[in-house]
Amino acid sequence: MKKYKVRAFHDSLGDRPITMELSLLPNGKLQLAKETGEDKFEWSIDSLKIEKGGANNQLFLFTHLSYPGWVLYIRDNEFIKEFKARYPHKKIPHRNILDSGVSLVITTALLILVTLSLFFVFKDSLVNGVVKMVPIKVEKKLGGIILNNLIGTQQLQKNSTANKELQNLLSPLFALGAAKGYEFNTFIVDDNSLNAFALPGGYLIFNRGMLLAAENVDEIFGVAAHEMSHVVKRHTLKQMVSSLGTYAIVRTFFGDVSGIVAVLADNSTFLLSRVYSRQAEEEADLNALFYLKQLQINPHGLIHFFEKLQKEHDRKIKELEKNGIPGTDLKLNFLSTHPATEDRIAYLLKNIEEQESVGRMSYKTPIFDLQKFKHMLNKSSEVD
Structure with a gap:
């Protein structure tokens, strides 16, 4: 009896899909078991529901009336071939309409x-x-799954002294986001590139290089407020859902939310590399300016950092092209997913000047030893 590897999702299995073994039994049933051989149970073929889903509808989704909440995600063509041969009466979606x-x-x-x-x-x-x-708690669950995947590929600092300092520094900003039901947590990636990004649910990831490049606290607050706005406005989640296949979106819209977390998490690496729309960026910018105004943080820090990013981006492109490498091969960075064009910088500056012209703005600089913080960043990197 051949065993096939499948991805299974259910609340009882934890926050992320796990690999399980699936077998076709001679009695007209499927047997599902953990790779350890434990927790075996059987699904009758007659009560089985088979649909297509996932990014670009590349997966077969198996569900069962007697086991609500369980979703099996199957890519294995050999399994599908054997299944069709054994149970020709059971309808299975075609991969090719021809x-x-x-x-x-x-x-x-x-x-x-x-x-x-x-x-x-x-x-x-x-x-x-x-x-x-999608409730915020489910969104946070999705962000946690993606974060766990990132931990497996990158050096993330959560409990380092530097990250605790960053979390404390930004706590007044995060208090504003809490009003929308989000709890924000910072993580520092041991990467020298200038990048920062947000995960669904309130996880803010800062590259060490981005923090070291900041000339003042205003720049850190500006970037954090922008990324936090993407979470509060649910831009990242919208972006990920929008990138799913047509069927998956329609199916979920009409009431079947089960398994969407697993589908999104399985495709998170691709989905997170998508560029934010201009509308999403402008909305995040304006919301960031609103937060900075609430805290009396100088918003020019955000513009200064964008200008710095643009110069670094242009420098790297010229360097690549000088060596005969297309500029499109530039490693994923902040500007590749957050286009900071001259028009956008001018738009930001115009909004700030309009705010300042309405009434005299009084900015406060948070008490924070930036040089000491940068020393912590370098030290934690050396330890790692």
Whole structure:
């Protein structure tokens, strides 16, 4: 009896999908078990529901009426081939519409064209609807899964003295975000590139290089306020949902939220590399300015840091092109997902000047030893 590896998702399995073994039994049932051989249980074929999902509909989703909340994510073509051979009466979604004949292809193509046209017309509304259905606690669960995946590939500091200092420094800012139901936590990545990004649920990741490049606390607050705004406005979550396949979005919109966390988490590396829309960036900028105004932090720090990023970005592109390498090969950095064009910097500056012209702005500088903090960053890197 051949055993196939599948990804299984259920609340009882923890915060992330796990690998389990699936076998086809001679009695017309599927046997699911952990890789250790424990916790075996059987699913009857007759009560099995099979659909397609995941990014670009590359996965087969198996669910069962008798086991609510369980979702199996299957990519293995060998398993699907054996399943079809054993149970030809059980309908399984086609990977290729050409299998059904030319006439069906034409009809299906027309239906798909109409459906896709309607989908793209109403896509934003569907995505927003799906995002509204995701509770903050589920969003945080998703962010935690992605964070665990990052920990496996990068050096993340959570309990270092430097990260605790950063968390304390930004606590007044995070208190503003708490009003929206989010608890924010900082993490420092041992990476010298100028980057910072937000994960769903309130996880803010800062590269060590970005913090070392900051000339003052205002710049750190500016970047943090911008990233925090992406979380509060749920831009990252919207971006990830929007990148899913058409079927997955529609299916979730009409009430089936189960398993969306697993699908998003499985595709998180690709989905997080997507560029924010101009509208999302402007919304995050304006919200960041609002937060900075509330705290009386000088918002020019955000602009200064954007200008610094732009200069560094341009320098690296010239360096690559000088060596015969296309500028598009530049390693993923802040500007690749947060385009900081001259127009955007001018737009920010205009908004700040309008705020300052309305009334005299009095800015406060938080008490913080930036040089000591940078020393901590260098020291923690040497220890790692």
